[in-house]
Amino acid sequence: MDIRPIGVFDSGLGGLTAVRVLRRILPEENLVYFGDTARVPYGGRSRETLLKYARQDLRFLRSLDLKAILIACGTVSTTSLDALQAENDLPIVGVVEPTCRRALLVTQKKRVGLIATLASVRSGAYESMLRKLDSSMEVFCQPCPLFVPLVENGRFRRGDVVIETIAREYLEPLLAQEIDTLILGCTHYPLLEEVISDVCGPGVALVSAGEESAFELKRLLTAQNLRGPSDRQGEANFFVSDQAEDFQRIASVFLQEDLQHVAGRVDIEQF
């Protein structure tokens, strides 16, 4: 048994969708979330910049004595996970491998689509992992650079012509490839599930990266005997690197609950 908290980080507040899943499946655990809101979005940045940012994010979280870390950022997971795991002596779970394992279970036709940020798609990490798990897998990728700003500006609801038009444009090339499984490779995308389902229809199963990595973390904590005491309700603490003013409103959207917390402010360049 281990009462230390689990750390979760993302470039912004999208990773809170993974926190929501963790609170559901590991209600007894304490969580610490860090969102690098001063430097969001990570999606278009170079590998070199991403690794630098990810190291700083991790150094901040490790200053809090954690037992494990979930990287809820698809971009960091696809570009920097190996380096971070090699440099740190605690369990670090990314989003790529658990998500690909799930996609492999779900697909019938072995035709899988991936939507993600430009950096995640460019990294080729989901493709290589899927092919490593099953070399006969066909993977079709589509970067969706406008999904994050649209979600962050509240444009994620059914009936909104803007998000529906963009979603159709991004998804139609994948549907033309007759995929039967679609990986949502960015933690913002669960909020678009309805819109994406409407475009894809019932023939395409959606696999959410944030959700699968939360399940993977639960398996790992159980296997390594790192779970917290089951007779308590865990707490969550939130930190951001830029203004915390809008945190409560935006975080409530991602967590899909009425959040009463304020977020602490971290000067991330100091780490």
Place this chain on the structure above:
Amino acid sequence: MDIRPIGVFDSGLGGLTAVRVLRRILPEENLVYFGDTARVPYGGRSRETLLKYARQDLRFLRSLDLKAILIACGTVSTTSLDALQAENDLPIVGVVEPTCRRALLVTQKKRVGLIATLASVRSGAYESMLRKLDSSMEVFCQPCPLFVPLVENGRFRRGDVVIETIAREYLEPLLAQEIDTLILGCTHYPLLEEVISDVCGPGVALVSAGEESAFELKRLLTAQNLRGPSDRQGEANFFVSDQAEDFQRIASVFLQEDLQHVAGRVDIEQF
């Protein structure tokens, strides 16, 4: 006469619309452009973070021995110009004052609209300047957080339902106030001129912040005898803080010419 170059900076590549105007009205001048592409967008960041970034941007440019600086970033101009001018001994032109002077000349009804990033609108800088210049001026502001990502993803053309829907939503509250003049308070927005004109109709005059600040810089160089030799064609050099890969393609859009230059890479955190 002064042969040193003029520095221009912006959070990303939008400020190149100001470079385009400078090359037209000051063709003999050498220009150095810096786009902080590693930390774009500035629009949603806190004042404190913005001042820190702006100081670093300026320190980099000053390492190149310039005669004057144009801050083509609306967000920096509205939040940090006074501090930067106080700390530096060369002429620094922002976008706010020249743009407001122009709006004052253009408006008949003294009802002026402003569209800009969230940080620029929050700063209240355009409003205070307009009222300082004419206390009877009525100013109506609208933050347009989706314009920058849409423009950067090529969604700025007439006939695109996405940009037209967003533009209508942003502009209709201003039109309901019967403005006759609209300030485009962000250097990305000149690319949206057609779409914005279509929504606003002929009764609203558009004033572009980038263009007015370029004219102001020309006046200032002339007045202070800092103009370059008129018998030459000036050159432009470009620097960015993150990957320069896509620079040529994106820069060509903003400059509206076929750019043959590559951009140098700057580690801006070192400044």
